[in-house]
Amino acid sequence: MKEISCKLLIIGAGPGGYICAIRAGQLGIDTVIVEAVKPGGTCLNVGCIPSKAMIHAADEYLKVSEMAAGTSPLGISLSAPALDLARTVAWKDRIVGRLTTGVAGLLKKARVKSVQGWARFRDGKTVEVDTETGLQVIRAETIVIATGSVPVELPFLPFGGSVISSTGALALKQVPQALAVVGGGYIGLELGTAFAKLGAKVTVVEALPRILPQYDAELTRPVAKRLEALGVKVLTAAKAKGLSAKGDALLVEAADGSEQKIAADKVLVTVGRKPLVEGWGLEEIDLDRDGRFIRIDEQCRTSMRGIYAIGDVTGEPMLAHRAMAQGEMVAEIVAGHKRSWDKRSIPAVCFTDPEVVTAGLSPDEAKALSIEIKSSSFPFSANGRAMTLLGEDGFVRIVARADNHLVLGIQAVGTGVSELSSAFSLAIEMGARLEDIAGTIHAHPTQSEAFLEAALRTLGHALHI
Amino acid sequence: MGEHVIKLPDVGEGVAEAELVEWHVKIGDLVREDAVIAAVMTDKATVEIPSPVDGEIIWLGAEIGETVAVGSPIVRIKIAGDGPAETVAEVAAAEPNSEARQPAPAAVEAAPAPAKKAEPAAKPLAPTAALKPVPRATTVGLPRPEGERPLASPAVRLRAKEAGIDLRQIPGTGPAGRVTHEDLDGFAARGAAVPVAGLQAKSGVEEIKVIGLRRRIAEKMALAKSRIPHITYVEEIDVTGLEELRAKLNAAKKPDRPKLTLLPFLMRALVKAVGEQPQLNAVYDDDAGIIHRHAGVHIGMAAQTPGGLMVPVVKHAEARDLWDCAAEVNRLAEAAKAGTATREELTGSTITITSLGAMGGVATTPVINYPEVAVVGVNKIMIRPMWDGTQFVPRKMMNLSSSFDHRVIDGWDAAVFVQRIKALLEAPAMIFVEG
Numbered sequence: 001m002k003e004i005s006c007k008l009l010i011i012g013a014g015p016g017g018y019i020c021a022i023r024a025g026q027l028g029i030d031t032v033i034v035e036a037v038k039p040g041g042t043c044l045n046v047g048c049i050p051s052k053a054m055i056h057a058a059d060e061y062l063k064v065s066e067m068a069a070g071t072s073p074l075g076i077s078l079s080a081p082a083l084d085l086a087r088t089v090a091w092k093d094r095i096v097g098r099l100t101t102g103v104a105g106l107l108k109k110a111r112v113k114s115v116q117g118w119a120r121f122r123d124g125k126t127v128e129v130d131t132e133t134g135l136q137v138i139r140a141e142t143i144v145i146a147t148g149s150v151p152v153e154l155p156f157l158p159f160g161g162s163v164i165s166s167t168g169a170l171a172l173k174q175v176p177q178a179l180a181v182v183g184g185g186y187i188g189l190e191l192g193t194a195f196a197k198l199g200a201k202v203t204v205v206e207a208l209p210r211i212l213p214q215y216d217a218e219l220t221r222p223v224a225k226r227l228e229a230l231g232v233k234v235l236t237a238a239k240a241k242g243l244s245a246k247g248d249a250l251l252v253e254a255a256d257g258s259e260q261k262i263a264a265d266k267v268l269v270t271v272g273r274k275p276l277v278e279g280w281g282l283e284e285i286d287l288d289r290d291g292r293f294i295r296i297d298e299q300c301r302t303s304m305r306g307i308y309a310i311g312d313v314t315g316e317p318m319l320a321h322r323a324m325a326q327g328e329m330v331a332e333i334v335a336g337h338k339r340s341w342d343k344r345s346i347p348a349v350c351f352t353d354p355e356v357v358t359a360g361l362s363p364d365e366a367k368a369l370s371i372e373i374k375s376s377s378f379p380f381s382a383n384g385r386a387m388t389l390l391g392e393d394g395f396v397r398i399v400a401r402a403d404n405h406l407v408l409g410i411q412a413v414g415t416g417v418s419e420l421s422s423a424f425s426l427a428i429e430m431g432a433r434l435e436d437i438a439g440t441i442h443a444h445p446t447q448s449e450a451f452l453e454a455a456l457r458t459l460g461h462a463l464h465i
Numbered sequence: 466m467g468e469h470v471i472k473l474p475d476v477g478e479g480v481a482e483a484e485l486v487e488w489h490v491k492i493g494d495l496v497r498e499d500a501v502i503a504a505v506m507t508d509k510a511t512v513e514i515p516s517p518v519d520g521e522i523i524w525l526g527a528e529i530g531e532t533v534a535v536g537s538p539i540v541r542i543k544i545a546g547d548g549p550a551e552t553v554a555e556v557a558a559a560e561p562n563s564e565a566r567q568p569a570p571a572a573v574e575a576a577p578a579p580a581k582k583a584e585p586a587a588k589p590l591a592p593t594a595a596l597k598p599v600p601r602a603t604t605v606g607l608p609r610p611e612g613e614r615p616l617a618s619p620a621v622r623l624r625a626k627e628a629g630i631d632l633r634q635i636p637g638t639g640p641a642g643r644v645t646h647e648d649l650d651g652f653a654a655r656g657a658a659v660p661v662a663g664l665q666a667k668s669g670v671e672e673i674k675v676i677g678l679r680r681r682i683a684e685k686m687a688l689a690k691s692r693i694p695h696i697t698y699v700e701e702i703d704v705t706g707l708e709e710l711r712a713k714l715n716a717a718k719k720p721d722r723p724k725l726t727l728l729p730f731l732m733r734a735l736v737k738a739v740g741e742q743p744q745l746n747a748v749y750d751d752d753a754g755i756i757h758r759h760a761g762v763h764i765g766m767a768a769q770t771p772g773g774l775m776v777p778v779v780k781h782a783e784a785r786d787l788w789d790c791a792a793e794v795n796r797l798a799e800a801a802k803a804g805t806a807t808r809e810e811l812t813g814s815t816i817t818i819t820s821l822g823a824m825g826g827v828a829t830t831p832v833i834n835y836p837e838v839a840v841v842g843v844n845k846i847m848i849r850p851m852w853d854g855t856q857f858v859p860r861k862m863m864n865l866s867s868s869f870d871h872r873v874i875d876g877w878d879a880a881v882f883v884q885r886i887k888a889l890l891e892a893p894a895m896i897f898v899e900g
Contacts, residue, residue, distance in 0.1 A: 404641040430618045430619075431618060433640050
């Protein structure tokens with residue numbers, strides 16, 4: 001097969017890779033992108049998008065179930081709902097299909113050449129791809145590694161059979177009767193909550209003393225409360241040990257040291273993700289590493305000239321929007337623009353019930369940096385719109401510098417707060433002070449008023465509390 | 466919240482007041498301990514005044530160019546914690562005055578700042594400085610500590626990046642010290658003048674406040690020219706013989722001796738000449754109508770320094786030999802350039818020499834160092850063809866341009882004085898003959 005020569009080669013068409021390719025195409029760079037599976041990567045195919053689809057379906061199902069049970073405070077009642085999970089999954093797959101097709105179209109429109117197959121470095125300028133039609137050699141002036149990450153597997157709970165990863169959980173045809181979730185991080189809780197709402201008996205096993213350990217206890221409290229209300233059993237400081245001999249239960253060493261057997265027809269293992277650094281010839285080019293990740297500088301350059309790396313393979317936070325921003329930046333650098341990483345905020349959203357949003361520094365993080373801070377929160381229980389949505393749990397919290405009121409961080413937990421993340425991030429990127437937020441009219445009646453009130457409260461004059 | 470008052474410290478022996486030449490802060494600024502807040506100038510020496518505390522500047526006690534008496538309050542700083550307190554700012558060179566640094570709450574008035582200052586030496590304050598109420602405490606950013614990232618919106622950061630401008634160099638004027646688009650425009654306009662081909666009209670007027678040493682020079686020159694009717698007399702001098710002697714002395718000199726320039730010869734000639742005409746080595750107090758004729762010859766030597774013209778003084782030139790004069794000239798010139806010349810070394814001259822060396826030109830019209838009565842200006846040495854009676858011969862010629870106070874020195878006396886110097890320099894052995 002004839003060799004391809006190009007200016008820019010991108011390995012991996014996840015959010016980082018495809019954004020990099022589209023932007024490079026827009027800038028007139030001769031670009032090739034290689035993807036082994038489908039464009040969109042983890043995010044579109046087995047991550048963000050399909051999980052949100054399933055979470056939404058579960059929310060809807062729970063609502064009508066409550067209406068059928070006569071417990072809805074809205075005064076709506078109906079007869080018992082039925083769930084056809086296969087059709088739910090098919091609906092989810094159609095969304096994924098539309099999006100991946102859309103990405104392929106966008107790449108084409110940007111005149112990016114897509115090559116399907118598994119790529120492998122031959123040297124720092126040459127990659128060979130196993131395609132359906134044979135080995136394709138691609139030579140490129142610049143190469144971007146965007147191989148992403150994969151779920152971490154536990155040696156005593158290998159994926160297969162009843163042990164599934166998040167990818168497997170999104171493809172289930174039936175709601176499991178009893179689901180054990182190993183790992184109380186955001187992926188396990190998002191999916192565990194959804195399956196609980198769909199009717200599964202869910203048990204979460206977390207090795208650390210509390211769930212969502214990356215957040216402070218104040219933020220996770222409403223989530224823990226809701227899990228309890230949904231009947232999800234949470235075992236903290238507990239260690240999963242393996243499957244029972246029959247394979248119908250998870251063996252757990254509880255906090256008190258006792259051995260417990262948790263009946264489960266499916267065991268979902270969500271103990272984190274690891275960078276995909278194997279199988280594509282990293283050993284051929286011997287890049288510097290940063291722990292498990294590939295070491296990059298503020299321009300996403302690796303230790304080898306002409307090779308960049310973006311996204312999950314470069315480190316935490318492993319979030320699609322970080323990868324996308326890196327991909328866009330790298331395309332512009334390759335086009336000769338002066339760019340470097342100068343983002344102040346990479347917001348993170350956890351689609352649990354209620355949702356959790358963080359942007360910038362938490363109070364503890366700011367204190368750890370020896371910054372004198374002012375911090376206050378405003379509860380949704382004092383927000384009219386939240387009441388009308390049956391979403392009174394949670395709050396918005398602001399962290400600001402004590403001396404000049406510069407906003408350092410914003411956190412929120414509550415129903416639908418994921419959409420507030422844009423306001424939070426904008427405030428931090430723009431260098432807003434508390435007075436800037438307090439001086440901005442926030443539409444009534446919306447949950448965003450809690451953001452305004454949190455700023456006012458930090459300044460000492462909240463109006464609605 | 467307390468208040469901290471900084472008073473002008475004793476910046477030099479016998480100095481009762483100093484001119485404020487620079488503010489490093491403005492009202493509302495937050496300062497860190499040891500940050501320089503002001504610079505004052507006394508007798509041509511500049512002293513920086515640091516802040517002894519962290520806090521916010523709420524009052525400035527003088528305008529730039531204003532003369533402030535030692536001990537008068539110059540800055541009030543709002544500080545966290547207890548107050549009030551006051552200090553006399555510490556000056557690196559001066560002895561800390563421990564007595565004056567003790568808290569004296571009674572001396573401090575409550576904020577807002579008083580509209581009137583107690584010190585009679587100072588002029589009234591501008592209303593903006595005195596009457597402005599205490600500004601908002603939290604809206605002004607601290608100076609960005611080292612290592613902290615500059616605050617700017619993504620659009621400003623992108624523009625700066627593309628223009629190759631390091632945002633850390635730009636002081637932000639926005640809230641919390643945010644760098645705005647305007648700050649960036651201003652910085653780019655000031656810093657990055659892009660060379661353009663062809664001729665271009667330029668606009669804009671830069672205002673430079675005349676303060677410090679420049680102001681002193683300006684005042685003195687204006688005084689000299691307004692009070693003294695100058696008469697300037699230019700004569701040419703054949704220095705061929707003097708230059709030969711100088712070359713020989715320099716070639717044969719001991720290593721520990723300074724290299725001789727023309728200046729020490731001229732100084733010695735001057736000493737000899739004023740010995741015969743003491744009316745020229747004098748200071749004329751025109752207000753009192755008294756001429757002070759000095760027995761000692763203290764020769765001021767005008768010297769160019771980075772800050773401007775200074776006139777260190779070679780004291781008692783009559784008691785110094787050629788080498789001693791040369792060594793003293795070198796020492797004083799270095800001190801003046803380094804800014805370490807003391808007040809004593811910069812005052813007390815009775816007659817002055819001004820020389821621009823190789824830049825000396827053909828003739829100058831020197832301005833008398835008021836209240837002296839004579840100044841001798843040295844022009845450039847040039848080889849010129851001179852008629853020796855039978856032919857033109859190349860001679861090293863140098864002009865002396867000298868000015869005199871015509872109120873007390875007649876033209877005749879001036880001419881006699883210059884001719885005497887000419888005779889001495891043209892036959893340099895005469896300089897060293899006693900009597």
